[in-house]
Amino acid sequence: MNQLIDFVLVSVVLFSIGIYGLVVKRNAIRMIFSIEIIANAANLNLIAFARNIHNVQGQVFALFSIAIAAAEVAVALGIIIIAYRLYKEIDVHEFRSLKG
């Protein structure tokens, strides 16, 4: 488990799990988790590449990306808490007043 390809394969698997969750699940929190899994797949990719080419830029970028993802989730959880207050429900199937 030391080759670059192993890390990339894990990352591809994580990416697929994330896309699956985003497409199939309808709970807003689960969808945020799926997006986080995709972002972490990308971060894993970055760190594996950085280790492979002996260059620290990729790890720095991964740190930025993790911090930004945390900020994003904070805003999203705020929006979902408001949604729960309004609908008593966080199933995105219930949010369908906008369509067409």
Add this chain to the structure above:
Amino acid sequence: MDFLSTPLLVTVILGSVGLAIPIIDSLKKERGSNNKLYCGISVGAILLIIGIIIFRIISGEQIPTIEFGKGMLADDMFGSFFAISLLIVSIMVTASSWNFMKNKSNPAAYYSLILISSIGMILIAYSTDLVMLFVSWELMSIPTYALAAFSKRDPISNEAAIKYFLFGALSSAILVLAIGLVYGITGTTNIGQAIISMVNLQQDLVPISLFALALFIAGFGFKMGLVPFHMWLPDAYEGAPTTIGALLAAGTKKAGFAAAIRVIILAIFVLHLEWSMTLAIIAIFTMTLGNLGALIQKSVPRILAYSSIAQAGYIMIGLALAPYNDQALAGSLFHIINHAVMKAAAFIAVAAVALTLTSYSIEKYRGLAKRMPLTAIALSISLLALAGVPPLNGFWSKLVLFSVAINTGPEVWWGPYLAIAGVLNSALSLGYYAWIMRKMYMEDSPDTSKVKEPRAIVAVLIFAMIFMVGFGIWHAPILQFATNSVPNLSQLTAILPSIPLK
């Protein structure tokens, strides 16, 4: 980096004002909304920045566009062009919020978020490094998620924000993946160096670079509203508070194009020129689906949202043809600044109607010409400009784009088809633009009482009308400005001699 460079000045001034407003708000003892104070401060800060940038351009201090900056940010004409177009949008949005945010809660956070989001949009256009590009992308996006959900008691606004967030966060995750792949195969995150080392890529790594390019198109495409990635856009623009709809449609979308021109266009040069045909196909689908979707809508912000999908298609014509004609990107930039003003004006006129008549439905627009004459005339002018009717500014940018498409005929067989699709779509789009105008001018509403028009919004609309009509009659200065800001692509091909261009 020089501390007096434009991007740093923008960050420092807008950032300090943006952070100071909530602090002032929390220090203030007496209760009550201070909407006018914060609105004035934000408008003043934005005006100051616009003044600085225009002064730098006129005095010739601004260096011409560079493709391959060594640092994180390049203080060049390309960035300044986008900075001016985006700041015009933010100033229209903040000034019209003078009326829109009246008697609403938390004005301090609202203006602060708009200013911080503007910093992000502007830094995207200045950045020459993928790390900087991503950080500014998120600096632009995260405040707009909160702004879209700003009406806390309104379920529609919340729903729009959730949809907007899910797709926006997905697009930024995709961007990290794309940047990771580019970093993995080239070993650098600087856009210029990455492109140079992509030219000399080993043959077996080319598929990965193509995959990275596709991911870039997808990631930026979500914000630009290109067609396979557009489904969130009408919901988000309709449900968000209407002034924020203006910021999203006119601001974040244009910032997406800035990022696309910085990254995708240059990457297309390096990889394969056939990839520009993909952009052409996306352009045709985007404009057609946007216009067809708009025809069946009942709510005016939703019509405008679909129309902004269609307009993204016109801008894509220039991006698709950029490798073949020097004027193509200039046409795109010209349409970007025009569309920013037209769309912001249309959304702000809708905001005025929503504020006074509390409805978005097109039936409420019946007889609007008698009830709110100035709003009606501003909305009509911006709709006509969006449709590309001479002598308004939208006509000239479409003329440049379509004539570029026809002129590339000898080199690419699909070039003229883009022009045909564009002209047919412009005619189709008049179908719904004229429908709104017919409701306003030809039909009578049961209630013909005159409504008091919100004063700040009227001032913004008058500015927009002067812009649209003035630069429609005398379009040369903006076209010149756009031409000067285009990345010099012939210089690029000198660096990369191996590319079979033309």
